[in-house]
Amino acid sequence: xxxxxxxxxxxxxxxxxxxxxxxxxxxxxxxxxxxxxxxxxxxxxxxxxxxxxxxxxxxxxxxxxxxxxxxxxxxxxxxxxxxxxxxxxxxxxxxxxxxxxxxxxxxxxxxxxxxxxxxxxxxxxxxxxxxxxxxxxxxxxxxxxxxxxxxxxxxxxxxxxxxxxxxxxxxxxxxxxxxxxxx
Numbered sequence: 001x002x003x004x005x006x007x008x009x010x011x012x013x014x015x016x017x018x019x020x021x022x023x024x025x026x027x028x029x030x031x032x033x034x035x036x037x038x039x040x041x042x043x044x045x046x047x048x049x050x051x052x053x054x055x056x057x058x059x060x061x062x063x064x065x066x067x068x069x070x071x072x073x074x075x076x077x078x079x080x081x082x083x084x085x086x087x088x089x090x091x092x093x094x095x096x097x098x099x100x101x102x103x104x105x106x107x108x109x110x111x112x113x114x115x116x117x118x119x120x121x122x123x124x125x126x127x128x129x130x131x132x133x134x135x136x137x138x139x140x141x142x143x144x145x146x147x148x149x150x151x152x153x154x155x156x157x158x159x160x161x162x163x164x165x166x167x168x169x170x171x172x173x174x175x176x177x178x179x180x181x182x183x
Contacts, residue, residue: 072112076102080109084116 072080083090083098090098090113092106099106 070108076104080112080116084113088117088120089113 079098079102083094087094090109095106095109095113099109102109
């Protein structure tokens with residue numbers, strides 16, 4: 001809207017379409033403001049809820065399955081896997097040659113290699129995660145054992161007993177230099 005000094009302002013409001021009619025607001029100078037309502041009703045009035053849900057499902061289905069998924073033959077997959085073992089990335093000439101050999105488009109070969117690299121990375125990440133979890137469990141167990149040992153040593157000091165000559169950590173060879181003998 002023009003505010004008198006030649007400048008035009010445009011406002012855009014988004015809503016849920018819940019209010020059927022709205023009063024046209026006016027600014028301080030009693031000028032009418034223009035609003036463009038682009039709200040879409042959540043449930044169209046002329047359809048019942050069941051039909052609406054079915055239509056939504058059909059739209060989702062057609063959008064997500066718009067293109068037919070490429071199915072490779074066993075020979076194509078074997079050749080792609082063999083090529084991947086030799087080189088995880090292909091240059092343009094390798095990609096072109098492999099595509100011709102497999103009767104595929106170069107873009108299909110490129111996408112297959114990208115997906116295969118992603119699967120390899122995911123598998124490696126999963127293996128590393130399992131190893132890290134095992135290591136974490138081992139360290140947590142050792143931490144609990146050491147905390148228990150510290151509590152036992154503190155309680156023995158409070159009671160006035162001298163600590164045992166060889167504690168379990170010393171007998172395991174964790175740095176005492178020989179098992180608690182006199183130095």
